[in-house]
């Protein structure tokens with residue numbers, strides 16, 4: 001079984017990645033959560049599949065939440081917390097979160113705050129959750145003012161990723177996870193990017209061993225970055241490649257452009273912009289466009305999403321407040337480096353407007 005170790009300020013945790021890994025969840029729980037009373041949190045799409053996936057019941061009570069981003073709310077945080085209190089869970093308990101990023105973020109935030117914090121084991125079941133959301137310790141809920149604005153750092157005791165479960169994932173959700181894998185190649189590993197280009201057909205067939213490698217390499221890259229910068233002061237910014245434009249696309253479209261598709265487009269626009277300004281070696285954007293196309297991800301901006309509205313959204317982005325529009329471009333395909341001591345660059349609005357106007 002492949003194990004990637006993720007370091008953080010107070011210790012480290014293993015990410016276990018293997019086809020069939022779910023069958024070992026009982027062992028992992030016994031080892032990482034010894035003697036604890038377990039609460040299993042999952043959603044309505046995942047719960048009925050657990051037995052077929054070979055997931056042990058862990059002797060845990062199940063708390064099943066509705067699927068979808070709307071569930072990542074303070075209201076659902078309160079409902080879940082009250083359900084645990086009602087059931088008498090004490091300080092000696094722990095949460096096992098089985099599902100996509102919505103389950104992981106909500107259950108993780110409940111764990112972070114329940115009786116001032118109880119341990120959580122993350123069992124991601126979407127590609128996005130396996131290679132992104134379950135790693136790094138960030139947990140949160142959304143608010144009417146924006147996504148993920150109330151949250152905590154609460155690293156899990158362990159992460160268990162079983163690529164076999166991805167066979168059940170709807171096609172669009174599957175491809176959206178791939179956008180983050182492309183991002184990992186772009187920011188940190190040209191060899192991985194080439195592997196994605198070469199293995200695209202096997203990836204799209206969802207061969208479990210191929211997906212296990214993909215998840216492993218992406219988790220290694222994310223883990224290396226967050227291990228160096230848990231709280232996002234510096235190098236962690238490289239994980240936001242593509243995301244300045246992506247967040248604007250999500251907002252202006254009223255979230256009709258889903259995150260992974262927005263990231264695909266954002267990577268392309270931001271890389272093209274970086275090439276035009278001499279921040280990134282030429283050629284990267286063309287390779288990114290080629291790989292996104294092969295993977296069935298979008299490369300064309302919807303012209304209905306007007307550049308001026310996108311620029312407005314970027315200027316209002318809470319993470320950019322006061323600092324202008326900032327992006328974190330790779331220096332060349334597969335390599336990031338700070339320039340003048342910073343991992344991000346400030347983009348003149350006119351340059352961003354020009355890149356957006358090109359339309360993808």
Ligand SMILES: NC(=O)c1ccc[n+]([C@@H]2O[C@H](COP(=O)([O-])OP(=O)(O)OC[C@H]3O[C@@H](n4cnc5c(N)ncnc54)[C@H](O)[C@@H]3O)[C@@H](O)[C@H]2O)c1
Nearest residue numbers: 045067100101102103125126128129132133138165168169
């Ligand atoms: N904490 C972080 O660092 C971090 C990073 C990236 C994203 N996120 C968050 O992750 C969330 C998105 O996660 P997501 O894309 O996993 O969405 P999701 O959790 O909504 O899952 C997508 C859909 O797939 C279903 N599902 C899950 N596993 C399945 C399976 N194996 N087979 C069939 N259906 C399955 C879910 O019920 C849901 O309907 C967002 O809220 C985002 O903010 C967090």
Ligand SMILES: [Zn+2]
Nearest residue numbers: 180243259263
């Ligand atoms: Zn993302």
